Each structure stands twice: as structure tokens, then as C-alpha cells.
Amino acid sequence: MGIKASIVAAARSEWDHWGQSVWDLVNQRLSIQHTDDESAYAQYVIDRYCAVGGGHPSLHDVMDDRYYWSAVGMSAIMKAAGLTKARFPFAQAHSVWIRQFIAARKAQDSSALFWGYRVGEAGGAPQVGDLVAYSRVPGSNPAKAAKLFDATTSYPSHSDVVVATGPGYVEVIGCNVRDSVTLKRLPVDDAGHLRDPVHPWFAVLKLRTD
DSSP, rough: OOOOHHHHHOOOOHHHHHOOOOOTTTTTTOOOOSOTSSSHHHIIIIIIHHHHHHHOOOOHHHHHOSSSOHHHHHHHHHTTTTOTTTSSSHHHHHHHHHHHHHHHHHOOOOOSSEEEEEETTOOOOOOOOOOEEEEEEOOOOOHHHGGGGGOOOOOOEEEEEEEETTTEEEEEEEEEEEEEEEEEEEEEEETBBOOOOSSSSSEEEEEEEO
């Protein structure tokens, strides 16, 4: 199995574990199954995700939304896909890898697993295996979020992995989305670029190998 297939399989495995929660922004449908409000799932975050990405939250930190586990969850997905920390920087903040892979493209680093593109940029339409990122900076809109592409210090953000594409949409899986591991269906334009009015997307991290 190639890296792309391994990443998708690992993401879908976590999604299955949480009951296949779905947030469909194309058809305006929300169906959330297991959440981190359940003690067993909060413990799963600590045991499985923090063990990879770091952090030592208490059970109630997770259950009461005082600890944001989306980045450690994505780190665990990437480790389960067979990636090492040398290839993907497991961390408690998405901006660690977003900044690294944007910088890799700017430096034309051919050894990097991903290269960062701006949302809407030619060649940057999200495909299966890519990561898509949005800003979690308070008050963000698309224009403000776009400025993060060139940021060199840490910032609040989120990333999901693309697991499927179709006519007018992409499907992504992310962690700590509506307190679950959730599949989002996002609208795209005719060229395949994100056109989601809900999240201030600013980067697509393109997987550079199959």
C-alpha cells in the first residue's frame, strides 16, 4: 500500500472508531456520533493521540473542551499511516506542519512529503491524500486567513486530510471537529478549489508521492 492509500486508510479507521460522524456543508446535514464528552473517548484521545503528538491533559480537560486535540489526532493518523516524525512533525499544533511544508515548497525542497499551496492557487486544488488548512485565529475571514500563509511563528489553525473527491465536492476527515473525528463534505468550484463559506481556508498541503 502506498503512502496516499495508507493515510486515507488510517483516517478512515479513526473515523470508523468514532462512529462515522458527518458534517455535510454541501447538503447542510449534520450527524455526530461519539464525542469527547464520553469518558471512554476522552481517554482514547489521551492514550492514542497524545501519546503521539504530545500533551498531558486530564480526562476533564478533554471532556470540557479545555484541551484541543485536533493536531495530536492528526499526528496519530499520520503515524498509523506509517510516517515517522522525520517525515511528518507530530505536534500539538497544526501550524507546525503547515509552516514546515509551506517553507519546503518555497525552498523547493524535493525531500519534503508535502508542499504548501494557497487556496485557489493554480496546481493547488485538493486531491486525495492532501491536507487542507484553515485559520482558527479569532475574527478570521478569508482575507485575514490568507496572510497566515506567510507567517513564520505559531498560530491557531486546523487541518483535515482529503479522503475523497467528487463532482462539486471534496470529503475530508479531521479530529476534534464537533467534538468527534468527523468527515466534512466541502463544496468546490469547477476547478476543484475550495468554496466553503464556513471555514477560512488558506492552505492546501499537496502530497508529493503516491
